[in-house]
Amino acid sequence: MAKKKALILEAALRLFAELGFDATPTSQIAREAGVSEGLVFRHFTSKDGLMDAILALADERMKKQVAAIARLPEPLAQIHAVIELPGRLLGEEREFWKLQFSLKWQKKYRNQSYQPSAHHLELVQIAAQAFEKLGYPEPEKEVGLLVLLLDGLSNQLLSQPEGSFDTTLVDFLKSKYQ
């Protein structure tokens, strides 16, 4: 049942990521999902509601990734997993995260709970504890730096063309934390 609902979500995700939320008409979403425009509103109430549904899914996926890192026993392995996170996320769910990043700059979504703050914060705590266990003198600052790197890394990966995932930089980065 409601397999068309999933088609709408897929099309909306792809188009929002590619064209941006405002530049994507609901008519095009319906057309590319092979569905009538009215159905979009039956399932998601409004264009904003459609966005909400997409972002709820994104939150779910992030949650799982963070939980997996939290489960790692070795602190160094945790740090390395954090560094690998952007590559892992963007490899599979490119459009998802492209959308997340483009959203950051839209006032509309700046205050709300859409920012990946909850799981992001948890990740920061995990990394801070890992740095502490590894004996770094200033673990908080190290985490601050690491967060910066993750941000930049994600940006860069998204700016590059699809398949060309360059691991040398990630490896180089990991070699700095031994």
Next chain:
Amino acid sequence: MAKKKALILEAALRLFAELGFDATPTSQIAREAGVSEGLVFRHFTSKDGLMDAILALADERMKKQVAAIARLPEPLAQIHAVIELPGRLLGEEREFWKLQFSLKWQKKYRNQSYQPSAHHLELVQIAAQAFEKLGYPEPEKEVGLLVLLLDGLSNQLLSQPEGSFDTTLVDFLKSKYQ
């Protein structure tokens, strides 16, 4: 004469940065500039033309900053200047750079010369030469890392509320390059 032209540019810059290009109607630009809507089109032909004018200005400003760094005699001072660049740019021209970053994710502007590629590339070359002079074993990779950091730093500075510029992270980062 044409002082109203400047008013239009200012209002457009502010609104594009705040709401995004697509979500900003030309009517609002005109209203906030205290000008009739028709004048926007007399001076800039189209909404896209208005954007072009804004981006041409951005390019000018970036050019000056890069030239100033190129002129520094000490390689270490150059690296530090590069690290300080986001803070310097965003301190003065916040809206300008917020717009630049939000544009990165819009398909419309992805292929064109709008990306700060020209001066950005020059900056990368300067940094690479500086790392080489300082005797780093892998200067290209170091530059790659530094670019990542700048990207992340800019993102973070733009996400934070206006005045609260935290220099501890920048200082910590500079301490890593001595």
Next chain:
DNA sequence: CACTTTTGTAAGTGAGTACTCACTTTTCTT
């Protein structure tokens, strides 16, 4: 001054937008 050009305005216009509604078809439940 006369004139041309530039700068400005107010009131449109047609295309495209998010969303609704009356209705039909499919699926679930018993």
Next chain:
DNA sequence: AAGAAAAGTGAGTACTCACTTACAAAAGTG
């Protein structure tokens, strides 16, 4: 099988948008 609920349609509707047009006031120039 019968009735209810859910899924789906497609033609509207009210409205907003970027842009145009007809015209007026300043400003520049001889």
